[in-house]
Amino acid sequence: MAVPGEALVRLHSHLHQTRLLGSISSALYYDQNTVMPAAGAAWRGEQLALLAAQLHARQSSPEYADLVAAAEAELEADAPPERQRNLQLLRLELERQRCLDPALVSALARAQSRGNAVWQEARARNDFAAFAPALRELIELRRWQASQLAAAEPVARSPWEVLAQPFEPEVSKARLDELFAPLRAELPPLLEQVVASGAAPMPPVDLPEVQQESLCSALLHSWGYDGRRCQRSRSAHPFSCTVGPQDFRITTRVVAGQPLSSFLATAHEWGHSLYEQGLPRGDDHWFPWPLGEATSMGVHESQSLFWECRVARSRAFAERWHPRFCEGLPADPWGGAHGFWRALNPLSPGLIRVEADELSYGLHIVLRYELELALLEQDMPVEELPQQWNRRMRELLGLEPPSDTQGCLQDIHWAEGLFGYFPSYALGHLISAQLAEAMEQELGPLQELIASGEERRLQAWLGRTVWPLGRSVNAEELVERVTGRSLSAGPFLAYLRAKVAALGA
Template sequence: MDPLQRLRERMAELADLGALDMLATWDQLVMMPSGGAEARANQLGALAQLAHERATGEEIGEWLAALEVAQLGDLDRDIVRVARREWERSCRIPADLAAERSRAHAEGQESWRRARANDDFAGFAPALERNVGLARQYGECLTQCGTGPYQELLAEYDFGLETAMLRELFSALGAALPPLAEQVRAHSPRRQLAVPVDVQHTAVRNTLRRVGVDQQGWRLDVAPHPFTAWIGRSDTRLTTRYSDGNVESLLSSLHEYGHGLYERQIDPALVRTNLGRGTSMSIHESQSKLWENHVARSPAFAEVLAGELEGAGFPLAPADLHATLTAVEPSLIRVSADPLTYPLHIILRFELELAMIEGELAVIDLPAAWHDGMQRLLGVEVPSDAQGCLQDIHWGAGSFGYFPSYALGCLIAAQLWEAMESELGPREEDLRRGEVGPIKAWLAEHVHWYGRRLDTIPLIRQATGRSLDIEPFLRYVAPLAARTP
């Protein structure tokens, strides 16, 4: 058989296995009785091992070699280009390093869980040190032309991002945001809005229905840590969470919708190829942040959301809802941070993980560095490591290079939103009526359609005419900081 055909079949198989992994993970977090945990770990393990074997087989190298001289159409050329890139990267990782990392990540997560529960950083330090060491080794295996190990770790989530560029962006952002945060510090904003869960539930369903979430192709369920699963192009599963104490569900459901919409609007020709999913973590996060920050947190859409809450039995003024959804207050915990200070949490993590990987920060000095960073960037005192450097699972799980995408998502969302409004005109009137069709169409055309054919930076350039830039985000947060409470 034709090597292109074989390569495409293998990519289709890997796409199917990836979808099954996502299904099994979704089920685990949403449907599975707790008794299923042990069996599920085995099932996911078997799937991961099989997928790894099929993704790294020598036969792929033979097909790629045969395809070097082939005449290919545009799409096939992209398929082969990305396949070669990934296969070559995987071949540079020794099998025993891969196995050792996967053990260390599993053990690291357990160690982190115990350490956080007991506020015991010292108990976690050896596992973290092992993870840092293995991540550095991993990055070094992939390093070419002096890119450095951290850049290669980034590349696992965001191919083509450069450490130097992130340093520069985050340093500028880290200088610009704290004064804005300081400015609102004097306010004591009202951030709680006690909307009963059943009211939120109705409002969320109806709001999602407005933006196109139908029963034929979507599900909405509850999960303790909201996420989205795309099991098939027309099988998107959003999750959110409800609490009587706040209206996070309104933001979180639209955030997840952004992830889901991205995957659904990719060119159907890319389905079951290696290009048929979102191109990177930062672009994915930009899609969720666009719906969370620029739609759900806009004053115009607050009228729609308030209308839905009122329809479900909780009347309130749109301006009050908007104030609640955009209240700013520097705080300790990343996942509950406001839209202005959120990137500061990420900048801190970026600085620290980069320093650990590059050997400039010893693991044992992490708590002190965290404490200083929180003081410098957010002006808050860290009362304990559990609420400090132990709050996130990522490093315990060996994920280095992942954090930046959270802040990049905020930046890219703002940049895309400006580009879109400069092309389509202000979205305010449309949003007031809950009309999001043109937004969806613009995103489809400029971002979603390409799948993985364009990496992060080329995609941003094509959609906005510029490289990544912090100014649009600063323009987005300025009014939040300036506003009186």
């Protein structure tokens, strides 16, 4: 095997320093969303803008370009495939970074920090008009960014497709339309079937906040949480964050009137963190390199959705955890384990994406994807967003938000200019379903493993088949390699039909 040459060693050192800067930015972002006082937003924006400018300079400088070129020239015919793939990905990202105006990079970082702060206030006050200028600025900056990045793309892409590449490499609108068409066609009739069944909704239940916190902690520790490497905090929007090769953070929130929300969000975010902890990084050797990164956000979401939906919302899991949820309560509010399982799977259209059932979730994503295209590529005025949001909610889910807080202000993504991200959530559902089928073929019925408390075997399978691939492949290649089939909506829709039938809806 070819031994790393001097150029590769120097490139590794440069990438290590770059990743250190990026991890400082991640730590500041985590702090901003957990404990930073609101008045610190402007200064935090300046800090993040400075770091973004320094990161861009390191990733686009002539000196860095020379390092990459020297490592490419040093590459031998028998070089390991992972070394070749790393350099290929570094070259692609270098060309993208060299296309960007440094002034745009700094402006974007400031606008993202400002958008985050303005969104939090506007959401709390149900004041879309206060948020609109920040959103308009972010759209303009992202369009500017897409126009610059287009020159580095290996194939022609639309502005939205260009912006989506960091989240879902090689994604196209045509492929998304192909994958989402069955969801648009089959999910509304399934929802109508559930509504027409007349199944009585579960009565409202409230759990003391301290009990919710205790249950979340118990879940994490049963799934391998290590307090030496991991931390859970509170934030307005749950998320997962990797600060360093031995520093993994997640956040959750307690929602009034939603006693299971925090528990399910914990399962979801821990799924993200498990994936991050399982990526092929060794100690810190691979941490700076592209192959140590997630395959895509769709694959990332497949991992979080697997643990939230396939495990934490399963019948077997409900039967195991039902007694824990009843501890300390004067009576069983769910009337048994089956009622508790139904409460974990309400299957009724709702307004809020992060609280949505599995039937509604895909339609929430279709709505956001279509609106992103309208904002970025079809010149829809920002002022029309609430009206268009509400109209599409009526069409897809039969609901109309009573406020913008429960409508177009509910998600943080656009407040940070993250256009192109939302489809990854729906792709995650599709990927999760197809991976679960392959897992079951090898390990046997998942319900039996979960009933026996053998979630570590599920983790081991993912750690053997999915997590080590990193960025050696894209999402669709990963699915084909692990399952032997091209990605499709079929397994997910089959899973939903079976769940609807089992719940008697």
